[in-house]
Amino acid sequence: MASGSANVRDICRARRADGPAAVLAIGTANPANRVLQDDFPDMYFRATKSEHLVGLKEKLKRLCQKLGVQKRYLHHTEELIRAHPEFLDPVQTPSLDERLDIARTAVPELAAKACRKAIAEWGRPATDVTHLVVTTNSSAHIPGVDARLVPLLGLRPAVRRTMLYLNGCFAGAAALRVAKDLAENNRGARVLVVCAELTVLLFTRPVEGDLMTLMNQALFGDGAGAAVVGADPVPAAAERPLFELVSTAQAIVPGTEDAISMRVTKGCYVGHIAAREVPALIGASVERCLRDALEPLGMGAQWNDLFWNVHPGSAAILDQVDAVLRLRPDKLAASRRVLSEYGNMFGVTVIFVLDELRRRMEEGEETPEWGVMLAFGPGLTVETMVLHRCVEQGTGGAAAEKRST
Numbered sequence: 001m002a003s004g005s006a007n008v009r010d011i012c013r014a015r016r017a018d019g020p021a022a023v024l025a026i027g028t029a030n031p032a033n034r035v036l037q038d039d040f041p042d043m044y045f046r047a048t049k050s051e052h053l054v055g056l057k058e059k060l061k062r063l064c065q066k067l068g069v070q071k072r073y074l075h076h077t078e079e080l081i082r083a084h085p086e087f088l089d090p091v092q093t094p095s096l097d098e099r100l101d102i103a104r105t106a107v108p109e110l111a112a113k114a115c116r117k118a119i120a121e122w123g124r125p126a127t128d129v130t131h132l133v134v135t136t137n138s139s140a141h142i143p144g145v146d147a148r149l150v151p152l153l154g155l156r157p158a159v160r161r162t163m164l165y166l167n168g169c170f171a172g173a174a175a176l177r178v179a180k181d182l183a184e185n186n187r188g189a190r191v192l193v194v195c196a197e198l199t200v201l202l203f204t205r206p207v208e209g210d211l212m213t214l215m216n217q218a219l220f221g222d223g224a225g226a227a228v229v230g231a232d233p234v235p236a237a238a239e240r241p242l243f244e245l246v247s248t249a250q251a252i253v254p255g256t257e258d259a260i261s262m263r264v265t266k267g268c269y270v271g272h273i274a275a276r277e278v279p280a281l282i283g284a285s286v287e288r289c290l291r292d293a294l295e296p297l298g299m300g301a302q303w304n305d306l307f308w309n310v311h312p313g314s315a316a317i318l319d320q321v322d323a324v325l326r327l328r329p330d331k332l333a334a335s336r337r338v339l340s341e342y343g344n345m346f347g348v349t350v351i352f353v354l355d356e357l358r359r360r361m362e363e364g365e366e367t368p369e370w371g372v373m374l375a376f377g378p379g380l381t382v383e384t385m386v387l388h389r390c391v392e393q394g395t396g397g398a399a400a401e402k403r404s405t
């Protein structure tokens with residue numbers, strides 16, 4: 001009996017990886033339909049036949065100026081909305097089924113596009129992927145996006161799949177956290193992580209007095225972000241670590257369960273955000289979460305000595321994190337750029353920020369060795385991940401060339 005249990009320990013120990021999990025490749029994708037934020041109020045009020053609500057449209061214009069978004073990509077075009085008049089008033093004409101039908105194919109296809117880029121950069125065949133972690137808010141099917149990705153990407157039928165639904169904006173960080181544990185506890189594992197979102201589930205017409213709808217239409221964008229995660233990179237297979245995932249933490253901020261929420265209704269998804277309060281709530285909790293994550297590693301609160309990947313929930317949220325941590329103006333530049341170019345893509349956004357940080361490092365931007373990923377979402381939940389930079393600074397041309405071949 002005793003020797004039996006010793007055996008099991010040995011088996012478990014032998015199965016663990018030696019080194020930390022690392023991101024080995026990143027891929028991102030968006031739908032083709034590009035929407036400039038300056039054009040959005042006209043487009044939205046035209047598509048929803050709401051031109052008569054002149055005051056509300058002016059309000060949306062003012063709101064658009066405040067969010068930090070200049071451009072987004074949306075799967076739903078004016079043409080698609082014209083073809084689905086039932087989307088305009090989800091209370092009178094419930095249309096969850098029609099929206100989910102769109103998501104059924106569009107979400108896996110968008111996810112596959114990001115995954116293909118990540119796999120191409122990784123340089124190994126798709127059949128070498130051992131685990132798949134998929135997360136989305138924009139789907140409710142079984143078999144899910146994970147199962148659909150197997151034939152789309154040519155993964156092995158024996159790939160071990162994990163599907164995370166409805167995690168809000170912390171989904172990307174949560175998926176990377178799960179991937180880290182899988183990679184470190186399964187020697188040789190190569191985990192494909194993908195997060196994909198479509199906002200057609202939230203689409204609805206503007207209603208006088210309903211500010212939340214304006215916010216949901218103006219802030220969020222569609223996209224997919226993928227990463228290959230594995231420990232002990234194999235140089236002979238041309239694997240190279242970009243970021244080591246050093247430690248992870250998750251915390252619920254007490255008393256904030258109503259601050260961000262989402263309900264699946266007969267009509268569509270209905271999101272609620274206590275938008276004016278959320279930046280301050282995050283600001284009040286962020287330092288505690290960071291100390292809890294960093295102190296066990298013997299790292300102090302020298303926030304400007306780190307690089308930062310903060311989920312850009314909106315400009316006000318980034319401003320609040322900036323102010324509380326007294327960050328130098330350039331510290332959240334990657335988060336601000338992604339918000340500006342793509343909008344808030346829920347959990348996808350932190351993967352885009354990771355890619356943007358990598359690009360900046362390759363282009364030679366002076367970057368500290370250690371960094372932090374911070375993501376927020378319903379709960380209020382704060383996900384914190386300590387990162388270690390492996391990207392070689394200033395390798396811009398060579399690395400980008402490798403990705404494009």
Ligand SMILES: CC(C)(COP(=O)(O)OP(=O)(O)OC[C@H]1O[C@@H](n2cnc3c(N)ncnc32)[C@H](O)[C@@H]1OP(=O)(O)O)[C@@H](O)C(=O)NCCC(=O)NCCSC(=O)CC(=O)O
Nearest residue numbers: 062063066168169211212215275276278313314316377378
């Ligand atoms: C809502 C804000 C843009 C408001 O900015 P300011 O406070 O600077 O400006 P303000 O109060 O003058 O408001 C500007 C205009 O927006 C209107 N306004 C205020 N609150 C609003 C709301 N909830 N929805 C829509 N409009 C709103 C005001 O009436 C005003 O209109 P008028 O001009 O007529 O007076 C900002 O506070 C913000 O970005 N909050 C955080 C948003 C957020 O929570 N993002 C996280 C998304 S969720 C996420 O990322 C995670 C997840 O989903 O899981």
